[in-house]
Amino acid sequence: MVKQGVIPDDLTKPFWEAANEERLVIQNCTACNRLQHPPVATCRQCGSGDNLEWKGMSGRAKIYNYTVVYDTPIRMLQDNQPFNLAVVMLDEDPGIQMYSHLPGTPVDEVPVGASVEVIFEATANGQKVPEWRVAG
Amino acid sequence: MTTQNAPASFYRTTEGLGVWPHKGKVAAVGIGHSPTARRWDGTPENTMGANSILALRRAIEDAGVSPDQIDGLVIDPVTTTGAHWDAGDPIPMDVVNYYNPTDDPLDGIAKLSCEWLLKNMPELTNVKFTMYGTGCMSHAIVVAAQAVGDGLTNTCLVLKSWHNLEGRYNQAGVSAAEDVSGSYAIGPGRTIWGPPGCFGTALQFAEYCRKYGKSHDMMAPFMANSRRNGLLFPEGYWAQHRPEQLTAEDYLAARWIAKPASLFDNDIPVMVSAAYLFATAERAKDMKQKPVYILNHASSRGTARSLTPTLDEIQAETGSTGRKIFEGAGITADDLSFENMYDGFALFHQFHIEGLGYRGMKFGDALDFYQTDISIEGPNPVLPSGGNIGSGRSRFWMHTDCIQQLQGRAGARSVTGVKPEIAVSGGPMPMGGNFTVWSASPD
Numbered sequence: 056m057v058k059q060g061v062i063p064d065d066l067t068k069p070f071w072e073a074a075n076e077e078r079l080v081i082q083n084c085t086a087c088n089r090l091q092h093p094p095v096a097t098c099r100q101c102g103s104g105d106n107l108e109w110k111g112m113s114g115r116a117k118i119y120n121y122t123v124v125y126d127t128p129i130r131m132l133q134d135n136q137p138f139n140l141a142v143v144m145l146d147e148d149p150g151i152q153m154y155s156h157l158p159g160t161p162v163d164e165v166p167v168g169a170s171v172e173v174i175f176e177a178t179a180n181g182q183k184v185p186e187w188r189v190a191g
Numbered sequence: 192m193t194t195q196n197a198p199a200s201f202y203r204t205t206e207g208l209g210v211w212p213h214k215g216k217v218a219a220v221g222i223g224h225s226p227t228a229r230r231w232d233g234t235p236e237n238t239m240g241a242n243s244i245l246a247l248r249r250a251i252e253d254a255g256v257s258p259d260q261i262d263g264l265v266i267d268p269v270t271t272t273g274a275h276w277d278a279g280d281p282i283p284m285d286v287v288n289y290y291n292p293t294d295d296p297l298d299g300i301a302k303l304s305c306e307w308l309l310k311n312m313p314e315l316t317n318v319k320f321t322m323y324g325t326g327c328m329s330h331a332i333v334v335a336a337q338a339v340g341d342g343l344t345n346t347c348l349v350l351k352s353w354h355n356l357e358g359r360y361n362q363a364g365v366s367a368a369e370d371v372s373g374s375y376a377i378g379p380g381r382t383i384w385g386p387p388g389c390f391g392t393a394l395q396f397a398e399y400c401r402k403y404g405k406s407h408d409m410m411a412p413f414m415a416n417s418r419r420n421g422l423l424f425p426e427g428y429w430a431q432h433r434p435e436q437l438t439a440e441d442y443l444a445a446r447w448i449a450k451p452a453s454l455f456d457n458d459i460p461v462m463v464s465a466a467y468l469f470a471t472a473e474r475a476k477d478m479k480q481k482p483v484y485i486l487n488h489a490s491s492r493g494t495a496r497s498l499t500p501t502l503d504e505i506q507a508e509t510g511s512t513g514r515k516i517f518e519g520a521g522i523t524a525d526d527l528s529f530e531n532m533y534d535g536f537a538l539f540h541q542f543h544i545e546g547l548g549y550r551g552m553k554f555g556d557a558l559d560f561y562q563t564d565i566s567i568e569g570p571n572p573v574l575p576s577g578g579n580i581g582s583g584r585s586r587f588w589m590h591t592d593c594i595q596q597l598q599g600r601a602g603a604r605s606v607t608g609v610k611p612e613i614a615v616s617g618g619p620m621p622m623g624g625n626f627t628v629w630s631a632s633p634d
């Protein structure tokens with residue numbers, strides 16, 4: 056299931072560069088000691104952009120919730136329907152969510168609450184993207 | 192005349208503001224609707240702009256005022272149902288020039304300005320105040336209510352219009368692209384993971400069902416009730432074009448969009464406009480229809496911490512919204528004759544009414560409540576308007592219904608198990624919207 060290609064922009068470039076090196080990084084405000092995702096130009100707590108860094112994550116998370124998509128607007132995914140679309144929450148901070156197609160998990164057999172581990176998949180233009188697999 | 196968005200000071204977004212200073216001093220009087228259509232047919236007579244003019248003229252006539260008495264106009268300039276005019280699509284100049292255009296040829300076709308309306312409604316000779324409330328009628332209403340209360344206008348038209356074009360919405364543009372930007376890819380929004388529009392609501396509903404032991408099947412009575420009420424709404428899309436009752440069997444057999452959200456849990460995009468005439472309570476007394484007084488307006492500006500709101504975040508926000516609504520109106524949930532909260536995904540209506548504590552309900556109670564008598568004839572009406580599910584994607588049926596019910600002119604849709612005295616309407620999202628309390632009397 057190949058996703059649309061990704062062209063990193065200024066804001067997200069470190070996230071995507073790390074993904075190509077198979078590392079998961081998340082934006083962190085060192086002043087607030089608080090992760091935030093999706094990335095934004097300033098800390099959503101203190102409002103400052105001066106203390107934002109990209110912090111390495113363990114790549115472990117839990118499945119928070121999911122739906123099964125039967126009618127996606129994204130043309131490139133339409134041949135793969137239906138597919139799982141889950142939200143995982145990072146073990147470092149369950150307030151941080153990421154999307155996942157849960158490769159390897161049968162459709163609608165998603166173990167909510169189960170541990171998952173990050174993997175990296177190539178998108179249509181070769182840019183790698185974090186995905187999640189149920190931990191063995 | 193350049194029209195601005197309403198300033199932040201217009202909105203009542205926090206708890207602890209006390210009773211709204213203009214409680215009972217602003218009234219809705221006139222109502223005007225255009226006909227509905229599934230899509231624009233390409234003719235100049237049936238543009239979104241034409242619908243807008245028709246709705247405004249009907250609201251003026253309904254209130255029984257002369258157009259030169261109108262001194263304010265509040266609209267939502269964004270009119271898309273999700274259908275966008277792609278850059279490069281040819282512009283139908285015959286349609287543009289059928290009207291008095293502004294500098295933007297799509298004005299009146301795929302967007303709307305106060306300037307365009309005033310150029311094409313020469314009878315509005317005394318409009319001195321214009322303002323935008325962007326997003327939906329719920330938004331425009333609170334802006335107009337505050338403006339009238341503040342004395343910026345004393346006889347004000349409020350308008351929301353929708354255009355819908357050919358083709359499935361949200362399928363073109365970035366959805367069809369080979370490559371997308373890094374920010375878009377991460378989300379929230381459609382993202383490279385491909386969530387349909389109802390994905391977030393489907394997720395929240397799934398968590399809700401897991402937490403409280405409920406199921407999607409339990410929505411069937413709500414859906415049937417909404418369509419039934421919608422078919423009693425002569426202004427609505429289903430009543431005008433497809434007068435088909437929705438049975439529980441139809442609902443349960445519908446195809447999934449993002450399971451647990453099915454086709455019918457999504458509203459149908461349509462072309463339609465509605466307008467209301469608001470006035471100071473003083474002026475409203477002499478108009479043709481019974482005034483419906485605004486006791487309060489309140490706004491929700493919740494944000495999720497990450498990609499999608501959790502059930503905890505939703506419930507914290509809807510609970511706060513309920514408290515704001517009641518505090519500013521000086522009422523409690525027990526004072527509500529009925530509710531008309533938003534439903535334009537059906538699967539989040541329960542969040543809105545649980546946040547209100549409608550009929551004493553707590554979080555997790557609504558789907559059981561739907562199994563009881565929620566009809567317009569019973570003591571606990573749920574969404575007597577039928578909402579978007581009952582009449583199509585307008586986000587204003589619930590407001591029209593509140594006004595009509597309290598004026599005693601809701602026709603076959605009239606609530607009969609309760610006396611229509613105080614009602615609440617608003618939306619759209621549980622995490623962000625604008626809400627209004629309506630009353631048959633000013634205090």
Ligand SMILES: [Zn+2]
Pocket residue numbers: 084085086087088089098099100101102103106
């Ligand atoms: Zn910070």
